């Protein structure tokens with residue numbers, strides 16, 4: 001890991017999150033390159049860590065061993081087709097983080113025979129609390145598999161999935177997942193303020209409660225349902241609140257929301273493959 005040179009094509013939100021986490025884990029910033037036509041994105045990236053930046057994707061490929069494709073799914077075909085000749089020449093390991101771009105489509109756009117690890121990380125990678133699902137195509141060797149795992153483990157949890165289709169479920173669960181928790185935080189904080197708490201107090205209590213619940217669930221030997229029962233005193237306040245949430249259909253809504261996200265990932269793959 002310490003000698004790897006890693007290049008990010010696309011220097012936006014996710015590249016910043018992964019780079020921030022990698023550098024915080026001790027990975028040297030001078031072994032990281034980022035390429036992006038958007039100079040504002042590159043300026044922001046250099047505030048995260050003093051990485052090499054530029055706008056030439058071909059020069060980046062020549063400088064690194066591992067290329068992380070972190071552009072939007074909709075422009076992946078253009079970007080991949082453009083770099084195909086450099087990838088063929090340099091043979092870097094390609095890691096893609098784009099939602100809905102299959103390793104098969106990407107391999108085709110890159111000219112075939114490319115070692116590709118497709119993964120789905122999430123933004124908490126920035127604070128080394130990310131959660132990533134990974135899948136390797138048949139061209140990826142054991143060393144490359146270990147390298148991809150090391151990079152994503154440096155920024156949080158990294159788990160291999162059994163087949164590529166499962167990455168759509170990972171996208172729905174943990175890729176988009178931080179947004180679901182942020183929405184719950186927004187709602188709790190707003191109601192805390194509506195009940196008379198100052199914005200600062202409502203915010204701090206909300207965030208600490210989210211952190212405490214997650215840490216407890218991670219470190220406990222009982223499941224979330226049991227932890228919830230332990231908060232819920234008979235005829236108490238939690239019982240009333242949970243009943244209102246359940247009567248309002250919270251579990252069903254989450255089921256629909258995750259299914260919607262998974263289906264959108266599938267749709268994206270079909271849209272992008274057909275382009």
Ligand SMILES: NC(=O)C1=CN([C@@H]2O[C@H](COP(=O)(O)OP(=O)(O)OC[C@H]3O[C@@H](n4cnc5c(N)ncnc54)[C@H](OP(=O)(O)O)[C@@H]3O)[C@@H](O)[C@H]2O)C=CC1
Nearest residue numbers: 010011012013014036038041070071072073097098099121
């Ligand atoms: N955000 C998230 O929570 C997650 C995102 N992902 C995936 O990560 C990928 C990136 O998402 P995100 O970081 O949010 O997106 P951003 O839009 O923040 O970043 C993408 C960057 O790529 C740049 N770019 C455009 N064209 C090129 C090019 N030809 N060469 C190099 N860079 C280029 C964009 O510039 P410009 O702004 O000028 O277009 C932009 O700065 C997506 O595929 C997404 O599906 C995966 C997991 C979680």
Ligand SMILES: O=C(O)[C@@H]1CCC=N1
Nearest residue numbers: 098099171175176177
């Ligand atoms: O919303 C999206 O499409 C991307 C993928 C997972 C999180 N953000």
